[in-house]
Amino acid sequence: xxxxxxxxxxxxxxxxxxxxxxxxxxxxxxxxxxxxxxxxxxxxxxxxxxxxxxxxxxxxxxxxxxxxxxxxxxxxxxxxxxxxxxxxxxxxxxxxxxxxxxxxxxxxxxxxxxxxxxxxxxxxxxxxxxxxxxxxxxxxxxxxxxxxxxxxxxxxxxxxxxxxxxxxxxxxxxxxxxxxxxxxxxxxxxxxxxxxxxxxxxxxxxxxxxxxxxxxxxxxxxxxxxxxxxxxxxxxxxxxxxxxxxxxxxxxxxxxxxxxxxxxxxxxxxxxxxxxxxxxxxxxxxxxxxxxxxxxxxxxxxxxxxxxxxxxxxxxxxxxxxxxxxxxxxxxxxxxxxxxxxxxxxxxxxxxxxxxxxxxxxxxxxxxxxxxxxxxxxxxxxxxxxxxxxxxxxxxxxxxxxxxxxxxxxxxxxxxxxxxxxxxxxxxxxxxxxxxxxxxxxxxxxxxxxxxxxxxxxxxxxxxxxxxxxxxxxxxxxxxxxxxxxxxxx
Amino acid sequence: xxxxxxxxxxxxxxxxxxxxxxxxxxxxxxxxxxxxxxxxxxxxxxxxxxxxxxxxxxxxxxxxxxxxxxxxxxxxxxxxxxxxxxxxxxxxxxx
Numbered sequence: 001x002x003x004x005x006x007x008x009x010x011x012x013x014x015x016x017x018x019x020x021x022x023x024x025x026x027x028x029x030x031x032x033x034x035x036x037x038x039x040x041x042x043x044x045x046x047x048x049x050x051x052x053x054x055x056x057x058x059x060x061x062x063x064x065x066x067x068x069x070x071x072x073x074x075x076x077x078x079x080x081x082x083x084x085x086x087x088x089x090x091x092x093x094x095x096x097x098x099x100x101x102x103x104x105x106x107x108x109x110x111x112x113x114x115x116x117x118x119x120x121x122x123x124x125x126x127x128x129x130x131x132x133x134x135x136x137x138x139x140x141x142x143x144x145x146x147x148x149x150x151x152x153x154x155x156x157x158x159x160x161x162x163x164x165x166x167x168x169x170x171x172x173x174x175x176x177x178x179x180x181x182x183x184x185x186x187x188x189x190x191x192x193x194x195x196x197x198x199x200x201x202x203x204x205x206x207x208x209x210x211x212x213x214x215x216x217x218x219x220x221x222x223x224x225x226x227x228x229x230x231x232x233x234x235x236x237x238x239x240x241x242x243x244x245x246x247x248x249x250x251x252x253x254x255x256x257x258x259x260x261x262x263x264x265x266x267x268x269x270x271x272x273x274x275x276x277x278x279x280x281x282x283x284x285x286x287x288x289x290x291x292x293x294x295x296x297x298x299x300x301x302x303x304x305x306x307x308x309x310x311x312x313x314x315x316x317x318x319x320x321x322x323x324x325x326x327x328x329x330x331x332x333x334x335x336x337x338x339x340x341x342x343x344x345x346x347x348x349x350x351x352x353x354x355x356x357x358x359x360x361x362x363x364x365x366x367x368x369x370x371x372x373x374x375x376x377x378x379x380x381x382x383x384x385x386x387x388x389x390x391x392x393x394x395x396x397x398x399x400x401x402x403x404x405x406x407x408x409x410x411x412x413x414x415x416x417x418x419x420x421x422x423x424x425x426x427x428x429x430x431x432x433x434x435x436x437x438x439x440x441x442x443x444x445x446x447x448x449x450x451x452x453x454x455x456x457x458x459x460x461x462x463x464x465x466x467x468x469x470x471x472x473x474x475x476x477x478x479x480x481x482x483x484x485x486x487x488x489x490x
Numbered sequence: 491x492x493x494x495x496x497x498x499x500x501x502x503x504x505x506x507x508x509x510x511x512x513x514x515x516x517x518x519x520x521x522x523x524x525x526x527x528x529x530x531x532x533x534x535x536x537x538x539x540x541x542x543x544x545x546x547x548x549x550x551x552x553x554x555x556x557x558x559x560x561x562x563x564x565x566x567x568x569x570x571x572x573x574x575x576x577x578x579x580x581x582x583x584x585x
Contacts, residue, residue: 024558033576034563054555075543084580146577279543287549
C-alpha cells in the first residue's frame with residue numbers, strides 16, 4: 001500500500017521583549033536561578049498580571065507579516081494543569097479568541113529528485129499569546145527536583161499551521177521559513193539552543209487517496225531542524241510499519257530521543273489533560289485599534305517574500321533569491337553590494353551584475369564567514385569593498401582568479417581593493433605584446449604538447465593554456481590566452 | 491446530567507486528589523447538586539445574545555515593555571520549604 005504523510009506544526013517562539021508578558025521582570029537568558037522571577041512570576045497570592053504592550057505588538061507584526069486576520073478583540077484564558085514549574089497551577093493563554101487567525105507562508109522545498117526547488121503555500125490556523133513555564137531540573141537534589149522560575153512568564157507566540165505538509169522536507173522548509181520570518185521582523189531572536197524557537201510536530205499517515213486523516217501522534221519540543229527531520233522520518237516509518245503489521249495508531253504525545261533517533265510515548269490520549277479552559281478573570285479583553293495596527297505596520301521592515309520577488313525580477317533563480325533572503329542581514333548586505341557597484345545596476349539590465357554579486361555573497365564570502373564562524377553582520381569585508389571588487393571584475397581589471405586573491409587581502413584587512421591590486425601586482429595583463437611573448441616561450445618549451453594538439457588531442461590545448469596562465473602568474477586574461485593560442489597553433 | 495462514581499474517581503485522579511470510596515460517594519452527591527444549579531442556569535433562553543469574555547465594555551490596560559523589577563529571590567526563598575543553589579526544591583516529578 002502507498003502511504004501519504006500528513007504533518008502540522010505548532011511552533012513556540014519566545015518574543016524578543018525586554019520584560020515578561022505579565023510582569024516587569026527581565027527576560028534575559030542565562031541569569032542565576034530565580035533572580036528574574038518576581039511576585040507575579042512565582043505566583044504569590046494576591047498578585048495581578050499586567051499585559052506587556054511590546055508583546056502584543058510582536059503578535060501584531062506577525063499577523064501583518066503573514067496576511068492574517070488580527071482579532072480586534074482577543075481574550076486571555078486560563079489553561080489549567082499541574083506541574084511544579086507552573087506555580088499558578090494554570091498557564092495564561094488564548095483559546096477561543098486568539099490575537100491572530102489565518103494567514104499563509106510561502107515555503108521553498110528543495111526537491112531531491114529533479115534538483116528543482118518547488119514553491120508551496122502553507123496556511124496557518126492561528127497564533128496566540130501565552131506565557132512560558134519555568135524550568136525543572138531533574139538532576140539529583142537528594143531525590144528532589146529543582147525549580148528555576150526565570151523563564152516563567154516569558155512571552156510566547158504559539159504559531160499553529162494547518163496540516164498541509166506532506167513530508168519531513170516540507171516540514172523543515174516551513175519551520176525554516178517561519179524562523180527566517182520571526183527573526184526578520186525582529187519579534188524573536190531565533191536562538192534554538194536557548195529554546196527561543198521550539199517545534200511540536202503532529203504527524204499521521206493515511207493510504208494515498210483517503211480523504212480522512214489518520215490518527216496523529218504529537219512529537220514534542222524539537223529544538224533543531226535536523227531533529228525535526230529525523231523525528232518525523234522515524235515516526236512516519238514507525239506508523240507505517242505498525243499499520244502494515246495490522247496494528248493501529250493510538251493518539252499520543254511522544255518525545256524524540258536524539259541519541260537513539262527514536263520517538264517514545266510520553267502519554268496516551270487516555271491520560272490527556274482536561275485543561276478546563278475559561279476566560280481569565282484577572283485580565284480584560286485586549287483591544288487592537290486600526291490606528292495602533294497602522295503604527296506597528298509603519299515600523300516593519302520590507303518582508304522576505306517581497307525582497308525575494310524583487311530579486312527574481314532582477315533575474316536571480318529561486319535558489320539564489322531564497323538563499324539571499326534567508327536572513328535580513330544577508331539581504332541587506334547583498335543590497336548594499338548592489339548599491340555600491342559602479343556603474344550602478346540599471347533597471348532591466350542589472351541581471352548579470354546581480355548574479356555576479358549573488359555569487360560572491362553566497363560563494364566566497366559565505367565560505368569565508370562559515371570557516372571563521374562569523375555572522376554576515378560581522379563580516380571583515382564590507383559590502384562597499386565587495387562592490388568595488390566586483391566593479392573591478394566587470395571593468396576587466398581583475399580575472400575571477402585574481403579577484404579571489406584580492407578578496408583574501410580584504411579579508412586580512414590589507415586595505416582597499418585598488419590598493420591591494422597595486423601593492424600585490426594583481427592587475428590582469430592587458431598588454432597583448434607581453435602576453436604573446438609568454439605564449440611563444442611556452443610553445444617553444446612544450447613541443448610535445450603542441451605536437452599532441454596537432455594530432456587532435458584537445459587535452460593538450462588545455463595543458464598549454466595552463467602553462468601560459470602559470471607563466472603569467474595568473475594575471476593573463478584566460479579568454480585572451482585562448483584566442484591568441486588558437487591563432488598561433490593554426 | 492449527573493456524575494457516576496467512576497466520573498468522580500476520574501476527576502479526582504486528574505486533580506491529583508486521593509479519594510476513598512466513601513469520600514467519592516459523598517463527593518458525588520455534592521457535585522450533583524452543583525449540576526442541578528447549572529441545569530437551572532442552562533434553562534435560561536440565551537438565543538440572540540453574543541458570548542462575552544467580560545461583563546463590562548472595558549479593555550485591558552497595557553504597560554510599556556520595560557524591566558522594572560529587581561532580584562528579590564532571597565526574600566522569596568526565605569519562606570520556601572526547601573531551597574538549594576537558588577532553586578526551589580519540590581518532590582521529584584517526571585513525566
